[in-house]
Amino acid sequence: MDRLTERQEQLLRLIVHEYVSSGRAVGSKMLVESYHLSVSSATIRNEMGELERAGLIDQPHTSAGRVPTDRGYRYYIERLIGEPRLSSTEEMMIRHQFRQVEMQLEGWMQLAVTTLARSTGNVSVVTAPRVQAQTARVKHFELVGIQDHVVLLVLVTQESGVKQSFLHWHDMVTQPQLRAISDRLNTPFAGVNAADAAALAAREEGLARLVAESIAERLRELDTETSVELQHAGLEHALQQPEFAGGQAAGQFVELLRGGGFLSALLPQVQPEPADNVQVFIGTENIADSLHPYGIVVATYGVRHEVIGLVGVLGPRRMPYERSIGSVRYISGLMSDLVGRLYGAEPFTTEPYTPGRNTPDHD
Amino acid sequence: MDRLTERQEQLLRLIVHEYVSSGRAVGSKMLVESYHLSVSSATIRNEMGELERAGLIDQPHTSAGRVPTDRGYRYYIERLIGEPRLSSTEEMMIRHQFRQVEMQLEGWMQLAVTTLARSTGNVSVVTAPRVQAQTARVKHFELVGIQDHVVLLVLVTQESGVKQSFLHWHDMVTQPQLRAISDRLNTPFAGVNAADAAALAAREEGLARLVAESIAERLRELDTETSVELQHAGLEHALQQPEFAGGQAAGQFVELLRGGGFLSALLPQVQPEPADNVQVFIGTENIADSLHPYGIVVATYGVRHEVIGLVGVLGPRRMPYERSIGSVRYISGLMSDLVGRLYGAEPFTTEPYTPGRNTPDHD
DNA sequence: CGTTAGCACTCGTGAGTTGAGAGTGCTAAC
DNA sequence: GTTAGCACTCTCAACTCACGAGTGCTAACG
Numbered sequence: 091m092d093r094l095t096e097r098q099e100q101l102l103r104l105i106v107h108e109y110v111s112s113g114r115a116v117g118s119k120m121l122v123e124s125y126h127l128s129v130s131s132a133t134i135r136n137e138m139g140e141l142e143r144a145g146l147i148d149q150p151h152t153s154a155g156r157v158p159t160d161r162g163y164r165y166y167i168e169r170l171i172g173e174p175r176l177s178s179t180e181e182m183m184i185r186h187q188f189r190q191v192e193m194q195l196e197g198w199m200q201l202a203v204t205t206l207a208r209s210t211g212n213v214s215v216v217t218a219p220r221v222q223a224q225t226a227r228v229k230h231f232e233l234v235g236i237q238d239h240v241v242l243l244v245l246v247t248q249e250s251g252v253k254q255s256f257l258h259w260h261d262m263v264t265q266p267q268l269r270a271i272s273d274r275l276n277t278p279f280a281g282v283n284a285a286d287a288a289a290l291a292a293r294e295e296g297l298a299r300l301v302a303e304s305i306a307e308r309l310r311e312l313d314t315e316t317s318v319e320l321q322h323a324g325l326e327h328a329l330q331q332p333e334f335a336g337g338q339a340a341g342q343f344v345e346l347l348r349g350g351g352f353l354s355a356l357l358p359q360v361q362p363e364p365a366d367n368v369q370v371f372i373g374t375e376n377i378a379d380s381l382h383p384y385g386i387v388v389a390t391y392g393v394r395h396e397v398i399g400l401v402g403v404l405g406p407r408r409m410p411y412e413r414s415i416g417s418v419r420y421i422s423g424l425m426s427d428l429v430g431r432l433y434g435a436e437p438f439t440t441e442p443y444t445p446g447r448n449t450p451d452h453d
Numbered sequence: 454m455d456r457l458t459e460r461q462e463q464l465l466r467l468i469v470h471e472y473v474s475s476g477r478a479v480g481s482k483m484l485v486e487s488y489h490l491s492v493s494s495a496t497i498r499n500e501m502g503e504l505e506r507a508g509l510i511d512q513p514h515t516s517a518g519r520v521p522t523d524r525g526y527r528y529y530i531e532r533l534i535g536e537p538r539l540s541s542t543e544e545m546m547i548r549h550q551f552r553q554v555e556m557q558l559e560g561w562m563q564l565a566v567t568t569l570a571r572s573t574g575n576v577s578v579v580t581a582p583r584v585q586a587q588t589a590r591v592k593h594f595e596l597v598g599i600q601d602h603v604v605l606l607v608l609v610t611q612e613s614g615v616k617q618s619f620l621h622w623h624d625m626v627t628q629p630q631l632r633a634i635s636d637r638l639n640t641p642f643a644g645v646n647a648a649d650a651a652a653l654a655a656r657e658e659g660l661a662r663l664v665a666e667s668i669a670e671r672l673r674e675l676d677t678e679t680s681v682e683l684q685h686a687g688l689e690h691a692l693q694q695p696e697f698a699g700g701q702a703a704g705q706f707v708e709l710l711r712g713g714g715f716l717s718a719l720l721p722q723v724q725p726e727p728a729d730n731v732q733v734f735i736g737t738e739n740i741a742d743s744l745h746p747y748g749i750v751v752a753t754y755g756v757r758h759e760v761i762g763l764v765g766v767l768g769p770r771r772m773p774y775e776r777s778i779g780s781v782r783y784i785s786g787l788m789s790d791l792v793g794r795l796y797g798a799e800p801f802t803t804e805p806y807t808p809g810r811n812t813p814d815h816d
Numbered sequence: 817c818g819t820t821a822g823c824a825c826t827c828g829t830g831a832g833t834t835g836a837g838a839g840t841g842c843t844a845a846c
Numbered sequence: 847g848t849t850a851g852c853a854c855t856c857t858c859a860a861c862t863c864a865c866g867a868g869t870g871c872t873a874a875c876g
Contacts, residue, residue, distance in 0.1 A: 117868050130820050135869070153827045153868045194619065230628065232595045234609055240795075242615060244607055246597055252605060254617075256557065265593065325711065326704040329692075340703060341689040348688065432603075480839050493849050498840070516839045516856040 094144070099170060101137050102146060106158050106166045110410055113332055115155030160373040160407070163385070167370055167411055174416035180209075181420055188424060195219075198428050199321055202401055202421050207324025209417045212405035213347065215322045219392045219399035219429050221247075225283045226312035230276060231305060233268040241268060243301060245308050248281070253308045259297055271298045284309035320353050322404075333406035339383070346380060347404070355380050356388070362398050365390050366422045368415050373407045383407065387414040389422035392429050401425060457507070462533060464500050465509060469521050469529045473773050476695055478518030523736040523770065526748070530733055530774050537779035543572075544783055551787060558582075561791050562684055565764055565784050570687025572780045575768035576710065578685045582755045582762035582792050584610075588646045589675035593639060594668060596631040604631060606664065608671050611644070616671045622660055634661045647672035683716050685767075696769035702746070709743060710767070718743050719751070725761050728753050729785045731778050736770045746770065750777040752785035755792050764788060 094102070104125060108116040118134040121127065127134065138156055141147045146162035149155065158166065176184075184205055191197040199216050206214035227248045234242040241257040275298065278290060287309055291302030325344070334340040346352045355378035360369060371386040387409075388402030401422050403414045457465070467488060471479040481497040484490065490497065501519055504510045509525035512518065521529065539547075547568055554560040562579050569577035590611045597605040604620040638661065641653060650672055654665030688707070697703040709715045718741035723732060734749040750772075751765030764785050766777040 115868090119867070131868095132820050132822090132870095133818085136819085139870080149869085151827070153825085155868065230597060232597050232607070234593060234595050234607055234615075236609055236615065242607070242609070244595065244597055244605070244617075246599055246605070252597075252599065254607075323711075326708045329703045329707060330701075335698075338693075340692045344692060345689045348686075478839090482838070494839095495841095495849050495851090496847085499848085502841080512840085514856070516854085518839065 094141075094146075094165075098137055098141060101134065102141060102158075102162060102166060103170050105141075105147060105156060106163065106170075109157055110408055113408065115150055115157050117155035120155070160375060163372045163407070163411060164370075164375070167372075167415070171412045171415075174412045174419075176209075176416045176420050184209075184420065184424070188428070195429075195432070198425060202425055203321050203323040206401065206403060206417055206421050207327065210403050210405075210410065210414045211324070211327045212403050212409055212414065213322055213324045213328045214403050215320055215347075215352070215401070216425075217320055217353070217400045219397040219425075221312075221397050226309045228279045228282045228287065228305065228309070231272065231279065231301075233272050233301065235263055235265050235268055238262045241301075243304055243308075245305060247309075247312065253312060255304060255308060257300055257304055259300060261297075263297065267297070271301055274298070275302065279305065282309075284313055320347075320350065322347055328405060331406055333383075333408070343384075351380060352404075356386065357400075360388055360390065360400065362390050363394065365392050365394065365398065365426050366419065368419045368422070370411060370415065372411075385409045385411065387411065387418050389418050391422040391425040393426070397429060399425065399429070457504075457528075461500055461504060464497065465504060465521070465525060465529060466533050468501075468504075468510060468519060469526065469533075472520055473771055476771065478513055478520050480518035483518070523738060526735045526770070526774060527733075527738070530735075530778070534775045534778075537775045537782075539572075539779045539783050547572075547783065547787070551791070558792075558795065561788060565788055566684050566686040569764065569766060569780055569784050570690065573766050573768075573773065573777045574687070574690050575766050575772055575777065576685055576687045576691045577766050578683055578710075578715070578764070579788075580683055580716070580763045582760040582788075584675075584760050589672045591642045591645045591650065591668065591672070594635065594642065594664075596635050596664065598626055598628045598631055601625045604664075606667055606671075608668060610672075610675065616675060618667060618671060620663055620667055622663060624660075626660065630660070634664055637661070638665065642668065645672075647676055683710075683713065685710055691768060694769055694771075696746075696771065706747075714743060715767075719749065720763075723751055723753065723763065725753050726757065728755050728757065728761065728789050729782065731782045731785070733774060733778065735774075748772045748774065750774065750781050752781050754785040754788040756789070760792055762788065762792070 101121075104121060105116050108121065108124075118131040118138060122129070122131045122134055138147065141162075142149070142156065145159060146165055147156040148159045148162075150157060175181075187205065188198065188201060191201055195218065199218060203214050203216045206216075229246045229248045231246065232244045234244065236242050236256070239259055239262065241259065241263055243255050243257055245253045245255075247253070275290075275294075279287065279302075282290065284306055287302065287306035291299055291306050294302045325347070328334060328343065329340055334343060346355075355376070359371060359377045361367065366389055368387060368389045371381070371388075373385065374382050376382055376384070376386065383406065384404055385407045386402060386404050388400060390398050390400055392398040401418060403409070403418055405414075464484075467484060468479050471484065471487075481494040481501060485492070485494045485497055501510065504525070505512070505519065509522060509528055510519040511522045511525075513520060538544075550568065551561065551564060554564055558581065562581060566577050566579040569579075592609045592611045594609065595607045597607065599605050599619070602622055602625065604622060604626055606618050606620055608616045608618075610616070638653075638657075642650065642665075645653065647669055650665065650669035654662055654669050657665045688710070691697060691706065692703055697706060709718075718739070722734060722740045724730065729752055731750060731752045734744070734751075736748065737745050739745055739747070739749065746769065747767055748770045749765060749767050751763060753761050753763055755761040765781055766772070768777075
């Protein structure tokens with residue numbers, strides 16, 4: 091499509107703004123009046139005709155106002171809003187809240203998702219950062235007796251992942267016994283991957299074998315893990331939107347979000363790198379049909395090539411993209427920074443993480 | 454209120470059934486026709502007048518049919534449905550599903566909540582069983598080096614609770630160093646409660662002090678822990694209900710459920726013991742105003758006096774109480790049984806857990 | 817040639833209107 | 847105690863209808 095004239099762009103901007111905030115199709119006369127434009131409504135109509143021919147806006151029916159199309163939103167985002175940022179006071183307030191919470195991933199995620207929901211008035215989602223290493227390798231494991239027949243296995247991998255599971259053993263288990271196994275096996279298991287661990291397990295007997303097998307099992311899980319946990323917040327906002335008035339649409343939306351279909355539909359179209367790169371998918375731009383009714387603003391966060399999580403905003407196609415992009419960018423930068431501090435100082439880091447321009451560099 | 458006549462009870466039963474399934478106020482003529490009653494609609498009207506005078510049913514407006522009041526539902530539950538059970542094939546299918554899942558609390562809870570939601574067509578909730586001991590005492594702790602400056606503390610209490618937290622230390626930490634601390638402190642800390650732990654911590658220095666303080670902190674958390682996690686499922690069902698048509702009501706509902714206000718509103722009115730005792734709260738019977746619009750069917754599950762969790766169904770006042778009670782009772786019995794197996798064989802158990810009559814005793 | 821006033825036309829929306837239907841209570845007869 | 851009949855009430859869905867917001871087109875204007 092060719093570049094629009096200055097005035098057409100201005101017009102498109104107004105239409106998007108007005109439609110997003112009011113939810114009703116916007117007409118020429120109303121636009122002239124409420125924005126005190128210096129041209130008549132007839133001129134606006136002519137220009138609107140242009141925009142419609144360019145496929146940027148659409149009318150739901152004759153004699154209704156115009157509504158932005160997916161392409162219209164796209165043009166708006168690409169060329170009309172630049173790189174939106176939150177106001178500095180807002181950034182400060184968010185930063186301040188993050189400083190309150192202790193140095194724990196859980197808390198950060200929780201805070202990120204609620205902040206984002208509040209800031210955008212839409213549903214926000216976040217996933218835990220996932221280590222990108224192809225194969226998990228043992229760093230260290232520990233056995234803790236919980237009950238006579240129950241043992242807790244805590245497995246720490248070289249990728250800084252911690253995984254725990256309960257083992258049930260038919261005989262009584264004592265702490266010294268566990269200590270002995272742990273002492274004997276930790277050395278041969280160091281640096282071992284799932285396949286190796288399974289091989290090692292085959293040579294063991296009794297409880298030690300159960301432990302070794304369980305380690306192999308956990309490693310396999312870490313390698314093949316696809317079920318990333320999705321946290322979300324702000325569902326109550328979305329349900330207020332007229333788009334979800336009928337129980338039908340609302341039900342589908344909730345199902346998508348909670349049933350887990352959302353992530354698997356979204357992930358294929360998200361570029362994992364570079365982090366903090368905000369990506370927007372509007373309506374039919376989404377690959378998966380199930381996402382067509384929605385607008386999505388996401389960014390990945392984390393340490394380059396190593397740990398990557400997802401943070402984003404989900405709502406009806408009619409959503410405040412400018413604000414959402416700004417918020418997602420800032421939150422993702424913040425999360426990258428925090429995760430970088432947690433993982434960044436590690437020896438296995440090969441490339442240092444460079445904070446993006448939206449990352450707070452002083453506090 | 455005095456006992457109703459046989460026919461009045463039958464009538465109330467029909468009204469409840471009809472209203473719950475149709476959602477529309479039920480009138481005399483319609484009742485006579487669709488249930489082929491052997492009396493005329495006029496007689497029904499007279500009887501309905503009685504029921505209305507007794508406060509069991511109500512008409513939303515003149516010339517509308519009747520709708521059960523909270524007291525009407527209460528009467529229905531107390532005297533008209535006995536002790537509802539699921540069909541044996543249904544119980545079998547549920548039991549079968551539980552057998553598929555591994556011996557892990559997480560999985561059980563997940564399964565319980567989804568099964569209950571599907572079975573009742575409403576929102577279901579479940580909390581993890583919480584140990585009832587007044588003061589948590591250390592059984593054993595373990596330190597695992599995660600990174601140079603990060604240590605994972607795994608604390609096991611005598612009540613079989615496992616709690617973990619990350620410690621950040623300004624200097625580099627090695628595994629032998631951790632081993633030394635763990636060896637030295639595990640003995641004096643055995644059986645210690647929060648206050649004692651804090652006292653012991655005061656005598657330590659450096660990293661050991663950090664560890665000891667963190668243990669004391671965790672114990673204190675276990676003692677005062679009020680924020681029980683609530684899992685829920687079946688939100689999509691509830692949103693289909695006409696009661697939640699407007700975004701307003703739906704938003705409040707979601708907020709209640711996810712904002713955590715629900716549990717703190719519910720808990721004060723739930724009797725924790727005995728387990729598997731199904732309790733029903735209808736509309737204004739709920740103490741908290743925020744719960745007035747809803748009907749709630751809950752039971753506690755777990756081991757007597759020791760570990761207690763909550764499982765239940767939440768929906769609009771118009772909900773299938775009979776079915777919900779049956780489902781909740783069965784699921785709670787199942788969960789009690791499972792938790793009993795996990796905790797029951799423990800030495801700290803003083804009274805053996807006796808499975809209720811709804812507990813599967815053969816499999 | 818861009819802009820604008822005027823005009824004819826479309827069509828969704830919301831406010832009334834209206835009739836059908838479902839409901840009720842009451843009364844008198846069975 | 848039951849029921850047929852009746853007068854009455856009130857919701858609901860359908861229908862009409864005028865309004866207004868919107869459009870595109872055309873002709874005139876600077």
